[in-house]
Amino acid sequence: MAAATVEICETNGTTGSPTINHNITNTNMGNVESVNLDPVVYPITPGNRSYAKYQRIHVTNIGTSSAINNLKIWRTGALGGAATHLTNAGMTTDYTAMTSFVTPVKTAITDVDNTMPVTTAPATANLGIGGDLVTSLVAAGYSDYLVHQIVTDAGDIAGSTSTMSYQYDETA
Amino acid sequence: MNTCSVCNASFETEEGYLNHVCTTGFKPIDFEHQTTLDPNYPAISESALERGSKK
Numbered sequence: 221m222a223a224a225t226v227e228i229c230e231t232n233g234t235t236g237s238p239t240i241n242h243n244i245t246n247t248n249m250g251n252v253e254s255v256n257l258d259p260v261v262y263p264i265t266p267g268n269r270s271y272a273k274y275q276r277i278h279v280t281n282i283g284t285s286s287a288i289n290n291l292k293i294w295r296t297g298a299l300g301g302a303a304t305h306l307t308n309a310g311m312t313t314d315y316t317a318m319t320s321f322v323t324p325v326k327t328a329i330t331d332v333d334n335t336m337p338v339t340t341a342p343a344t345a346n347l348g349i350g351g352d353l354v355t356s357l358v359a360a361g362y363s364d365y366l367v368h369q370i371v372t373d374a375g376d377i378a379g380s381t382s383t384m385s386y387q388y389d390e391t392a
Numbered sequence: 393m394n395t396c397s398v399c400n401a402s403f404e405t406e407e408g409y410l411n412h413v414c415t416t417g418f419k420p421i422d423f424e425h426q427t428t429l430d431p432n433y434p435a436i437s438e439s440a441l442e443r444g445s446k447k
Contacts, residue, residue: 223437225426226440245397287444392445
């Protein structure tokens with residue numbers, strides 16, 4: 221038996237000229253549209269938003285497994301000040317599938333308005349495959365885009381460090 | 393464009409990325425590639441399989 225090989229990818233750039241950055245090692249949020257950014261160099265200006273992140277779970281090799289599904293995304297750790305963490309990820313009807321990349325912005329994005337689950341995994345899938353929450357990957361391929369963004373308050377003066385979790389189920 | 397965040401090599405196609413031999417000594421399609429980068433990866437994978445088998 222050979223387990224699937226899975227990585228997290230982030231897409232950056234513009235709608236017409238995207239770059240897929242494979243196998244990212246962090247999801248630092250800041251005031252620049254870039255993968256693996258330095259938040260000390262590019263802090264979010266208080267009262268403003270970070271550039272949105274467009275990330276996907278990427279199965280590079282399904283191995284001998286038959287399916288990857290039940291994708292769950294959440295964060296562990298508090299944010300600085302009164303900041304909030306918004307996403308398109310959501311359970312059942314809260315989910316808005318984003319299957320195409322668009323140029324990331326640091327302004328409000330339609331349907332990226334769910335609060336990121338915190339501390340524990342959501343009860344059911346909150347990131348889809350092929351535009352819905354019930355489809356499985358049965359070969360190498362990508363999930364839908366996880367779009368997420370930090371929204372700060374004008375009074376926020378410090379950032380924070382937290383952990384993002386990207387979970388999947390694999391059927392042998 | 394496809395860029396490998398591990399070795400920073402860029403490829404015009406995804407196939408090029410998937411089949412390059414990274415600084416890990418393995419290709420991104422190889423299970424060993426991830427286990428080299430993250431010692432927790434086998435446990436992550438086993439947990440995923442365990443959750444899958446319960447469904």
